[in-house]
Amino acid sequence: MATIDSYDTAKGKRYRVRYRKPDGNQTAKRGFRTKRDANEFLNTVEVKKLSGEYIAPSMGRMTVGELGPTWLARQVHVKPSWAERIDSIWRVHIEPYWGARQLASITRPEVRDWIASIKRAPSTVADIHTVLSMILEEAVEEKRIPANPATGVQLPRRELVEHNYLTHDQVADLAAQAKHPEIVMLLAYSGLRWGEMAALRPRDISLDRNRVRVVRSASKVNSRSVIGAPKTWEVRTVAIPAEVSEMLRPKVEAQTDPNGLLWARPDGEPLRPPTTTHWFGGAVRRCIEASTPRDDDGNPTGPATFPRVTAHQLRHTAASLMIASGAHVKTVQRQLGHKTATMTLDNYGHLFEDDLDDVADRMGEGLRAAAGVQNVSTEVDQTAEAA
Secondary structure: OOOEEEEEEEOOOEEEEEEEEOOOEEEEEEOOOOHHHHHHHHHHHHHHHHHHOOOOOHHHEEEHHHHHHHHOOOOOOOOOOHHHHHHHHHHHHHHHHOOEEEEEHHOHHHHHHHHHHHOOOOHHHHHHHHHHHHHHHHHHHHOOOOOOOHHHHHHHOOOOOOOOOHHHHHHHHHHHHHHHHHHHHHHHHHHHHHHHHHHOOOHHHOOOOEEEEEOOOEEOOOOOEEEEEOOOOOOOEEEEHHHHHHHHHHHHHHHOOOOOOOOOOOOOOOOOOOOOOHHHHHHHHHHOOOOOOOOOOOOOOOOOOOOOOOOOOOHHHHHHHHHHHHHHHHHHHHHOOOHHHHHHHHHHHHHHHHHHHHHHHHHHHHHHHHHHHHHHHHHHHHHHHHO
């Protein structure tokens, strides 16, 4: 049974509440200046016990530095690349700032101010916030704090990134300059991510059906290359043009091991994403050089017409070529491996703007057809009246 008693201090009389926690153990809360305050606290405790919302004050005394390593150890379900990322964020950003703080002492305004003080790219700030929020969410689930103070904190808005898209002719030019023309064509006409391409095996490609099955992806974790599940954890099948299949055929048929990598580094690991000295960058530079107009003396007379693209922008090129060919947004979504069509529209919705002209043209045709029928009906009525 709960009780309230008083005791004397150097600053005067104070009140103490003795009560039982949901597990039956007795505890006490002291320091109330008035008996009314003590009663209000006791009533609140009893209501929270009945509703299942009670949290023992001692639970919130655990620090972020104590909970963080436990939370990190539980992240066995994430990909190695993300595991490395959250470990780095913990060591560099979260533990130094929040490690000594008790969980129950953290407030939303503090988290908001901290987020605003981080001078990093918006995507990096979002990752940092995500890790802190997930740790605090763990505290909520363990009933150490009643709510997550990181929830609802506004993050910096990500700036719109302008993508460079290649035309069919430019893709062909790039392939002609590349050490691996078949990789350039595959990326530009399938929408595969570099890691998905790097993890391909002969068994993943059906040359006669012009299909590529994406079941794995390679990623770089520190100095290691790790092959795991695709980015969205979902296996998908993408279509490629027959011409691309024929470019891949010699590579596929030359492999004696159907489970071996189609492309590999000299040490047998998957190809890593291009760097500034990579063969892909060299091919782009040669294309830019070749597209730069020059006078008879070889001096540039204008900007290059070939854009500076990255290997990942071949994925954007694939999206633009699919959309230009009339592909439906759901088809583009499946081909690219996006979780939702909304994600596809967020990235490439502006490329569908030509559809508005098509819709307007088709509606105009219907309008003119209907107007023509109406004119014919009017002429018939007028003829009938004249007769």
